[in-house]
Amino acid sequence: MHYKFITSFTLIISLLCISCSGQISKSDSSNKIIVNEQAALTQEESKKVKTTFPQIHTNLDGMVREFVWTMHQDKKSNYWFGTNGNGIIKYDGSELINVSLNENLPGGAVRDIIEDKNGNIYLGTSEGLIKYDGQSYHHFPISENEQDNEIWDLMMDEKNKLWASTNGGSFIFENDSFTHFPVPRANISGARAMLATTRIIKTFQDNNEKLWFITDGYGITTFNGNEFNHLTMAEGLPDNHVADIIEDSDGHIWISSYNGGVTRYDGTRFTNFTLDGIIEGEEAYNFCIDKNDNLWFSVEHVGVYKFDGKTFTNYTEKNGLTTNGVLSISEDHKGQIWFGTWKGLSIFDGKVFSNAVLKEPWTK
Numbered sequence: 001m002h003y004k005f006i007t008s009f010t011l012i013i014s015l016l017c018i019s020c021s022g023q024i025s026k027s028d029s030s031n032k033i034i035v036n037e038q039a040a041l042t043q044e045e046s047k048k049v050k051t052t053f054p055q056i057h058t059n060l061d062g063m064v065r066e067f068v069w070t071m072h073q074d075k076k077s078n079y080w081f082g083t084n085g086n087g088i089i090k091y092d093g094s095e096l097i098n099v100s101l102n103e104n105l106p107g108g109a110v111r112d113i114i115e116d117k118n119g120n121i122y123l124g125t126s127e128g129l130i131k132y133d134g135q136s137y138h139h140f141p142i143s144e145n146e147q148d149n150e151i152w153d154l155m156m157d158e159k160n161k162l163w164a165s166t167n168g169g170s171f172i173f174e175n176d177s178f179t180h181f182p183v184p185r186a187n188i189s190g191a192r193a194m195l196a197t198t199r200i201i202k203t204f205q206d207n208n209e210k211l212w213f214i215t216d217g218y219g220i221t222t223f224n225g226n227e228f229n230h231l232t233m234a235e236g237l238p239d240n241h242v243a244d245i246i247e248d249s250d251g252h253i254w255i256s257s258y259n260g261g262v263t264r265y266d267g268t269r270f271t272n273f274t275l276d277g278i279i280e281g282e283e284a285y286n287f288c289i290d291k292n293d294n295l296w297f298s299v300e301h302v303g304v305y306k307f308d309g310k311t312f313t314n315y316t317e318k319n320g321l322t323t324n325g326v327l328s329i330s331e332d333h334k335g336q337i338w339f340g341t342w343k344g345l346s347i348f349d350g351k352v353f354s355n356a357v358l359k360e361p362w363t364k
Helices: 004-014
Strands: 033-036 066-072 079-083 088-091 096-099 110-115 121-125 128-132 135-141 151-156 160-167 169-174 177-181 202-203 211-215 220-223 228-231 242-247 253-257 261-263 269-272 282-289 294-301 301-305 310-316 326-331 339-340 344-348 351-357
Touching: 066 326, 066 339, 079 110, 079 121, 121 151, 128 151, 151 202, 169 202, 202 242, 211 242, 242 282, 253 294, 261 294, 282 326, 294 326, 301 326
Parallel strands: 066 110, 110 151
Antiparallel strands: 033 135, 066 079, 079 088, 088 096, 110 121, 121 128, 128 135, 151 160, 160 169, 160 202, 169 177, 202 211, 211 220, 220 228, 242 253, 253 261, 253 282, 261 269, 282 294, 294 301, 301 310, 326 339, 339 344, 344 351
16 A cells, blocks of 8 residues: 555544543643543543554554554653554553543544653644643643644754644744744645645654655655745655655765665765665655664565665565565664554564564563
8 A cells, every 4th residue: 555545544543533431630820731640541441442454563552543643652651652543551660551531532633652851742633732741731722723843743842842733834832832934845846745735744854953844746845044945846856745854973864765766965965875776665664763773764565674774675565574565764772673554463573574573472
């Protein structure tokens, strides 16, 4: 299944909900919704969901109907899983907990999870931002505009400002409120957005504190603190539909795209490894750099690649990956690489791929 279809498909199904019986308390001072963790789904019959796709590997004790968008292991070693349509799933060292936002919406789609220097956990969802302060979950809608609340990415910059990339654009979260940060799009004749012309897919800050904004169908917009610039096909970018971006230890910017594969940018020159025939498949996304400085990324129908600085190694179902369609890649504190797929969670321990439940039995 192509990722261009996945993007539209998941936007629709992220609006679906499953009812639950948790109690809700609302703050009188704002639109925040505070949810006690004890009010999360705990009944066994509420845990199990009917899966959309066959789960060859674990789907977190039957809690995940479709797939895991993102995973984060926090400073206290808790595991957090952001799902598509089943909200937030947390493992606290003793049990898996499905955290529900309210009676009618179990968190929706949770697409990104990050942590600040104080240990606060932020979750970017299809219904706005959720902040966990260690005791309670606080829900912050970005605005009354539905597009603004559709979050695709979160980023904490060097000044500890939280950036949210949404269908409505880019927003900065400070002092429990949002400020819109206008990002100009490149002037591209005939450009077509996948979801919204105003959508910012991801915000990234490099080692020189330059901001990089992935736009929907308009390439990349950069901001150095004084001026905006654009990187598009006119400047040598292989595709204006960019999926992900990351910086390696040498300061090179890696760019994945839906139609142009994987590219490395040194500030002047684009090197496209797909066009050069070094890697297969044109639909690439999901960058992750592990503690050994290996670069991981997924390519639709081709599986995943690991680049150790010299060689690209391709891993597929033949190597134990549950499917060649990988939707998320994360590393835990043990150095295990987790892969969220349509058919459950896989783990790479440095030698082999296996069902996550074989390495982490608590995933059941």
